Amino acid sequence: MLYLIGLGLGDAKDITVKGLDVVRGCSRVYLEAYTSVLTVGKEALEEFYGRSLILADREEVEQEADTILKGADVSDVAFLVVGDPFGATTHSDLILRATKLGIPYRVIHNASIMNAVGCCGLQLYKFGETVSIVFWTDTWRPESFFDKVKRNRHSGVHTLCLLDIKVKEQSLENLMKGRKIYEPPRYMSVNQAAQQLLEIIQNHRERGEEPEVTEETLCVGLARVGAEDQQIAAGTLQQMRTVDLGGPLHSLIITGGSLHPLEMEMLSLFSIPESSSDSQSVNGR
Amino acid sequence: MLYLIGLGLGDAKDITVKGLDVVRGCSRVYLEAYTSVLTVGKEALEEFYGRSLILADREEVEQEADTILKGADVSDVAFLVVGDPFGATTHSDLILRATKLGIPYRVIHNASIMNAVGCCGLQLYKFGETVSIVFWTDTWRPESFFDKVKRNRHSGVHTLCLLDIKVKEQSLENLMKGRKIYEPPRYMSVNQAAQQLLEIIQNHRERGEEPEVTEETLCVGLARVGAEDQQIAAGTLQQMRTVDLGGPLHSLIITGGSLHPLEMEMLSLFSIPESSSDSQSVNGR
Numbered sequence: 001m002l003y004l005i006g007l008g009l010g011d012a013k014d015i016t017v018k019g020l021d022v023v024r025g026c027s028r029v030y031l032e033a034y035t036s037v038l039t040v041g042k043e044a045l046e047e048f049y050g051r052s053l054i055l056a057d058r059e060e061v062e063q064e065a066d067t068i069l070k071g072a073d074v075s076d077v078a079f080l081v082v083g084d085p086f087g088a089t090t091h092s093d094l095i096l097r098a099t100k101l102g103i104p105y106r107v108i109h110n111a112s113i114m115n116a117v118g119c120c121g122l123q124l125y126k127f128g129e130t131v132s133i134v135f136w137t138d139t140w141r142p143e144s145f146f147d148k149v150k151r152n153r154h155s156g157v158h159t160l161c162l163l164d165i166k167v168k169e170q171s172l173e174n175l176m177k178g179r180k181i182y183e184p185p186r187y188m189s190v191n192q193a194a195q196q197l198l199e200i201i202q203n204h205r206e207r208g209e210e211p212e213v214t215e216e217t218l219c220v221g222l223a224r225v226g227a228e229d230q231q232i233a234a235g236t237l238q239q240m241r242t243v244d245l246g247g248p249l250h251s252l253i254i255t256g257g258s259l260h261p262l263e264m265e266m267l268s269l270f271s272i273p274e275s276s277s278d279s280q281s282v283n284g285r
Numbered sequence: 286m287l288y289l290i291g292l293g294l295g296d297a298k299d300i301t302v303k304g305l306d307v308v309r310g311c312s313r314v315y316l317e318a319y320t321s322v323l324t325v326g327k328e329a330l331e332e333f334y335g336r337s338l339i340l341a342d343r344e345e346v347e348q349e350a351d352t353i354l355k356g357a358d359v360s361d362v363a364f365l366v367v368g369d370p371f372g373a374t375t376h377s378d379l380i381l382r383a384t385k386l387g388i389p390y391r392v393i394h395n396a397s398i399m400n401a402v403g404c405c406g407l408q409l410y411k412f413g414e415t416v417s418i419v420f421w422t423d424t425w426r427p428e429s430f431f432d433k434v435k436r437n438r439h440s441g442v443h444t445l446c447l448l449d450i451k452v453k454e455q456s457l458e459n460l461m462k463g464r465k466i467y468e469p470p471r472y473m474s475v476n477q478a479a480q481q482l483l484e485i486i487q488n489h490r491e492r493g494e495e496p497e498v499t500e501e502t503l504c505v506g507l508a509r510v511g512a513e514d515q516q517i518a519a520g521t522l523q524q525m526r527t528v529d530l531g532g533p534l535h536s537l538i539i540t541g542g543s544l545h546p547l548e549m550e551m552l553s554l555f556s557i558p559e560s561s562s563d564s565q566s567v568n569g570r
Contacts, residue, residue: 008301009394016395017305018298084396086403092547095406099554107404109294109396109511110301111369114409116394118371121380124399125415129442132410151440157414226394262377269384 002069002098003078004085006110009226011040012048019108023049027075030068032091034058034167037187037249038082039227045080053080057168061090065097072103083112113251116225117160120232121266122253127160128152133193133252134164135186143200146211149254153212161252163188187248190221190233194240194252213237213254220253220267221245235272243272287354287383288363289370291395294511296325297333304393308334312360315353317376319343319452322472322534323367324512330365338365342453346375350382357388368397398536401510402445405517406551407538412445413437418478418537419449420471428485431496434539438497446537448473472533475506475518479525479537498522498539505538505552506530520557528557 003022008014015023023029031042031053038045046053056068056079068079085091085107098105118124129152131145152159166186174181197213204211215238223231223245233243240252259267288307293299300308308314316327316338323330331338341353341364353364370376370392383390403409414437416430437444451471459466482498489496500523508516508530518528525537544552 006396010303013303013306014301014394016293016299016301018295020302021298084400084403086400086409092406092551096547096550096554107511109299109401109404111291111394111396112400112409114403115369115371115397115400118369118399119392119394121377124371124397125417125447127415128413129440130410130412155414155436162410226392262381265381266377269381 001076002072002094002103002105003076003108004091004095004105005078005080005108006084006112007038007045007080007082008110009038009083009113009116010224011038011227012045014038014110014226015049016108016110019110020049022076022108023051023078023080025076026051026078027071028054029078029080030054030056032056032061032079032081034061034165037165039224039229058090059168061094065094068094069098069101069103072098073101084110084114087112087114111226113162113225113249114160117222117251117253119225119230120220120222120234120253120270122158122220122255122263123260126157126256126260128155128157128256130160130162132162132164133188133196135166135188135192136196143203146197146200146213150212153217153254153256155256156258157256159254159256161193161254163190163193163250163252165249188250189248190223190240190245190250190252191242193250194219194237197237197254198241218255218259218267220255220270222251222253223247224249225251232270233272234267234270239272286361287357287379287388287390288361288393289376289380289390290363290365290393291369291397292323292330292365292367293395294323294368294398294401295509296323296512297330299323299395299511300334301393301395304395305334307361307393308336308363308365310361311336311363312356313339314363314365315339315341317341317346317364317366319346322450324509324514343375344453346379350379353379354383354386354388357383358386369395369399372397372399396511398447398510398534399445402507402536402538404510404515405505405507405519405538405555407443407505407540407548408545411442411541411545413440413442413541415445415447417447417449418473418481420451420473420477421481428488431482431485431498435497438502438539438541440541441543442541444539444541446478446539448475448478448535448537450534473535474533475508475525475530475535475537476527478535479504479506479522482522482539483526503540503544503552505540505555507536507538508532509534510536517555518557519552519555524557
């Protein structure tokens, strides 16, 4: 049996009791290492689970799926995913590959950022399509995701923006020379995402358009959702450019405009103080 | 401290290790009993947690929040919610009430139907606004949610339909006579939801409109997501009217039209056989 097990969002103890039982009984346990991070490392997980983990990065999952699945028809293999197993498409790949080999699979779900963002008080059913904001480079500055944000806002629904993660990236030089030397991991902050959004808004204005999302649009910045030191800050997009939410992972929500009174009241728990919008944020669980 | 703890979707062992630790250390533990159900009852939870649970229905949470919060400033009180604590607005109420009383709170997240539906292979970020389908009565047959489904479909995004749950409802007679006698719980099935949708489509046609969602629109019916005997069936809305998915809880997805090849391939694992669309479904994890 192939088990896909969600680890949740915080630390080693966010795995479910069912998930932990399975991990302890499997013959091999892989840890997906490329779409997300917990606040603790592989070693902390290994110590708590009492099992050694095999790191599987994107390359390995795509190129060596058969190695991962080897023997899973006669023994149990676990594939651990931060959050829930159905955040990234690559896990569909693994399931389809298993199914073709006649290997049964089971999913043990957990919280993912897709539902845990509800902790800020915005109602989950009022979120529209989710967008991803990627790091811009000198030559690649995609803006097309902004159409989805505008469409959501026009429909009065919130937009969850997933912020870019660069793990195990090679520099162009190392890539061309075939050297497996990797850059340090990079995680987009709410500040960087807001900066790019503000530039896109400016670009729209220069083309004579007045976008539905502006500097004054109410946004929510979230950091390390589900962890002990989680932070949430509600304020304008302009304020998101400078709010300090600490280390990764960050997410940004662009609200849909008309909020329910309960949503407003919850957000007020996390609002950035007027006088210190450049440096502070509100700690919230 | 007030702890809001998600129980996940399947059975007693779907609580997280962190959540279980907290439950075992709290002075009182409440179990929310009105928005959802696990496949096991209160007794199974009590046995596994080693704690007695106090059932809290909607009335009690709204009217006796202060009883629930009593002493939570000096001891720990847990409030258990099936799925994740941020599916229903009433939990915002409880948090706001706690905050006003100066009681700190923490959330221990878990899977909810809002993210676990990803198990059918449809990509979570491609879901639009979520809708609720309620039981029609002789005099109340709301259709307005269908506008959201059409808007989502028009934007090419999927719609998760949460299906009605009637727990602790009183008959009109008992309500008027002030008798606290409750009707047996009712859970809307995928069949019933599809039937209502088909009627709405027919009503649109009678008004001369050709709706974007028709009998042939690809849908996914899900039952008991996260439980051992979970079922998923992919087929047309017409097929959803008769597919047999077994007991509650059910959910229905109306797809957004253009699917990614990986989404198609995943759905094909769950497709209703052509020859037996009236009685069978495909069992899928």
